Amino acid sequence: MRIALIAHDGMKTTMVDWVGRQYGELARHELVATESTGALLAERFGLAVEQVASGPLGGDQQIGAMIVDHRVDLMIFFWDPMGLHPHSPDVQALMRLAVLQDVPMALNPASADHVLRSLSTAGRPQGPEAVGGHRRTPSVRTDTAHRRTPAASPATASRPSAAPAAARRSPASRWTDTSASPSVPRRGARGVHGSGRTPTVPSER
Numbered sequence: 001m002r003i004a005l006i007a008h009d010g011m012k013t014t015m016v017d018w019v020g021r022q023y024g025e026l027a028r029h030e031l032v033a034t035e036s037t038g039a040l041l042a043e044r045f046g047l048a049v050e051q052v053a054s055g056p057l058g059g060d061q062q063i064g065a066m067i068v069d070h071r072v073d074l075m076i077f078f079w080d081p082m083g084l085h086p087h088s089p090d091v092q093a094l095m096r097l098a099v100l101q102d103v104p105m106a107l108n109p110a111s112a113d114h115v116l117r118s119l120s121t122a123g124r125p126q127g128p129e130a131v132g133g134h135r136r137t138p139s140v141r142t143d144t145a146h147r148r149t150p151a152a153s154p155a156t157a158s159r160p161s162a163a164p165a166a167a168r169r170s171p172a173s174r175w176t177d178t179s180a181s182p183s184v185p186r187r188g189a190r191g192v193h194g195s196g197r198t199p200t201v202p203s204e205r
């Protein structure tokens, strides 16, 4: 599985802490990162990390292109909610592509922990969903029970019925590594997630 790792400057410490906790699991996968994030992780942990350009210099767009090419299976993006980013349009575009292509995306350590923990089980869907696959495209619901209005809007009804990613790729293909060991227990006493993020001073990017 290829995992994209990205952190804004204000979240780099958080990323280092998280990777330190999840090193054992992450080392089992291919990693790609925006330049500064990747360099930091390679230096701190000796991880083999493919690096694209720095985020503000187009790296987010390069990761986005990888997502379009189905070369990223999971994105961990510690986006800084307190920072102003000159490349915000790139960040938004990247997130849009991840949503569009139905690539799992975690934006903070708590969700990243959950997603990583699920690697060992998500390839084996159980129950009714095992028949039809465990992933669906949000905009292409086939059941009608959820609708409050009598009919779907023409725009919704005329949409192509297949999700780009779902159509070309089996759900399980993203989760082939089913032998992952349980993730490293969380440490710290700060809440159930233990992510313990310290608020950071807004940074420029």
Ligand SMILES: O=C(CO)COP(=O)(O)O
Pocket: 006, 007, 008, 009, 033, 034, 035, 036, 037, 038, 053, 054, 055, 056, 059, 060, 087, 091, 205
């Ligand atoms: O800005 C970023 C993502 O938008 C991260 O880029 P760097 O990893 O190069 O700092």
